[in-house]
Amino acid sequence: MLVPFAHCDKVKAMTETASRLRMLIVEDSEDDALLLLRELRKGGIDPYSELVDSEERLCLALRENKWDILITDHNMPGFSSFRVLELVREYSADLPVIIVSGTIGEGVAVTAMKSGAQDYIMKDNLSRLIPAINREVREGSIRRAKRVAETTLEYMAYHDSLTDLVNRREFERRLMRALEDTHNGDGDHVLLYLDLDQFKIINDTCGHIAGDHLLKQIAALLSEQIRSDDTLARLGGDEFGILLHGCDGYYARRVAEKLCQEASEFRFVWQNKPFSVSLSIGMVLIEKHYDNASELLSHADLACYAAKDRGRNNVQLYQSNDADMQQRQNDMHWTSRIQQALQSDSFCLWKQDMVALQPNDTDGYRTEFLVRLKEGDDVIPPGAFIPAAERFSLMTKIDRKVIELAFRYLDQTGLGREETGTFFINLSGSSFNEPELFLYICELADTHRLKPERVCFEITETSAIANLNVTQQFINTAKKRGFKFALDDFGAGMSSFSYLKALPVDYLKVDGGFVRNLLTDPIDLGIVDACNRIGHAAGLKTVAEFVENEEVKKRLVELGLDCAQGYGISKPCPLD
CATH class of the missing domain: 3.30.70.270 (Reverse transcriptase/Diguanylate cyclase domain)
Structure with a gap:
């Protein structure tokens, strides 16, 4: 049916199914438009159509409706097919356009094709009209689908798929x-x-x-x-x-x-x-x-x-100039270096030996493994990177690396299979919260054929208290396998005594801050003495940290501590 523009609202309400061909006709002669439609119906095409005869009406039709094809005359009063092509490019770039005219010449037709027309047909020879429409509607659908896909891909490149926000x-x-x-x-x-x-x-x-x-x-x-x-x-x-x-x-x-x-x-x-x-x-x-x-x-x-x-x-x-932000910036810088070190095996172990202070000690050689980071010729101490590792949850990975290196060393040297000797390995509080760490330790010990009794894991007092239930469970499980435990920096919180019964450890390492000045500070002396007495009352061995000279060592012997560690005993050095 041919729909003059003046009646388009009425016809829109009567529009049939969406699958019907939708044709926009640009023509100043309604008779010519009817002839064109009659030709289509003879060929089995009965489109929904709308007739427009001015630029204004064409713009409105292109804005308000979607069309499958546009058929246009070439010459109309003040309005040509070239202007039609311009408006189609502006409003509906994928809409195929066929020029049907009685006066178009070869040169004009070629120019129209270059301007975007898909085909041109003379009014006195409409035999090619239906094949041209079928072809161009099909190719127009392909062009639209391609453009939609390209638009979608471009949109996805700049937007988040979940929230639809900019990415x-x-x-x-x-x-x-x-x-x-x-x-x-x-x-x-x-x-x-x-x-x-x-x-x-x-x-x-x-x-x-x-x-x-x-x-x-x-x-x-x-x-x-x-x-x-x-x-x-x-x-x-x-x-x-x-x-x-x-x-x-x-x-x-x-x-x-x-x-x-x-x-x-x-x-x-x-x-x-x-x-x-x-x-x-x-x-x-x-x-x-x-x-x-x-x-x-x-x-x-x-x-x-x-x-x-x-x-x-x-x-x-x-x-x-904010100190916290400066520290965090430094920590964030360290995180990338730590990740790189873990991937490139740049962590290495040093050791610091301990000595027995009492003549009846039979536990043999004792040393603590200390982690270092190698970057070229530089050896970086843990104080530089551990705070960042703790802040950004990397300590568990470092702990695993230290355990791996330590167990490998105890295997290669055979020290892990001796009848005596204790080798101390530090664990962070966060590692105690990792359910799979104990299984990792046991599998690694079996792989390297180590006696668990040769290994003593250290945890600081503050970390142990902060996760008391988890720490208790971990220690109890590991001790059943034979591993030992030490409570490091003991006494620093002075809440230690009340928690000691709940932690089945083997060693107390007295905080070095008290040991360093015990010769000149009676309070520090009293704290070291109290820690030692409480440790012995609980059946534990005591280790004094930060022992820096012979005089402090002698006083510790008099107090009855079992072991000493510090620069006055042995300085940290690389593993052999």
Whole structure:
């Protein structure tokens, strides 16, 4: 049916199924349009059609409807097929166009084809019309599908598939553009770095599906709180970034604090269980001294973690003179070096020997393994990298490496199969929380054919008390296998005595801070004496740390301590 433009609303209401060919006809002669439709019906095509005869009506038809094909005359009053082609490229680039005209010449037809027409047909010879329509509708569908696929791929390249937000790659590009604006003096911008505080708990407790739902809901919540010209992105995991365009630090802080408030009032419900969440936000003013987006994001990340360290659910502005941020920046630098060292086997062991102080000692040779990091010709002591490893949860990996190196040494030297001797290996508190560590230790001991009685694991008093139940379980299980345990830095907390009964250890290593000054400080002397007496009352052997001279050693002998360790006894040295 031919639909004059004046009646299009009525016809739209009567439109048949969507599978019917939808044809837009651009023609100033309704008779010619009817002849064209009659030819189509004779060939078995009965399209839904609309007739337009002006540029204005053509624009409206292209905007309001989707068409399968457009048939146009070439010459109309003040309106030619070239203008039709221009408008099609503007509104519907994949729509195939066939020119059907009685006056078009060969040269004009060639020009029209170069301008985007798919075919041209003379009105006095319509035999090619139906094959041309079938061909171009089919190829037009292919072009549309290809364009949709390309558009989808391009969209996916710049957006997060879960939340539909801008992804990290695109966010960094926009961040760099904002930095260029700042360098050119074209406005102030602020970067916010957001971390969802409770995400891991919910993700681990309820599963990844729940975690994904939470992230999508938080993304929607954050989107509602920022302006349309600001940029919200998911940077990875539970981390988001916001680029606030054209604003100062005062406004940015108000926005960040509002985001914290909205998140804290939000309740995530999963399987009828409500969960509270909160945000930690790091804020960076985008200023001229920054050179790239990576530096901005790094400082925003530091500020975000500072917000976490200071209680979570708050906003922290990055300040280069902040001691905590400087320390965290140093720690983050160390994490990459530690990871590299673990991959390249750059950790090595040193040892520091102990001596027996009492003549009736029969336990033989004692030494403590000490971890070092080798970088070229440099040997780096643990004090440089252990704080970073503890802060970024890398100590368990380092502990495993130390155990591996120590057991290999005890195997190669045969010391691990002797009838006497004790070799001390430090374990961090976090390692006691790893369920698989004990199995790893046992398998490695079996592999190297070691006697467990030759190995004594050390844990600091503060770590043991902080995870008392876990520590008890680990020690009890390992002692059944034959391993020994020492409580290191004993006495430092002075809550030690009340916990000692709960920890079935074999050695007490008295904190060196008391040992060092026991000749001049009566309080330190009293503490060392008390630790020794309590240790012996519990049936344990006592070791004094930080023994730096012969006079201190003699006093320790008089007090009755069993062993001594320190620079006055033996300095740390590489393993043979």
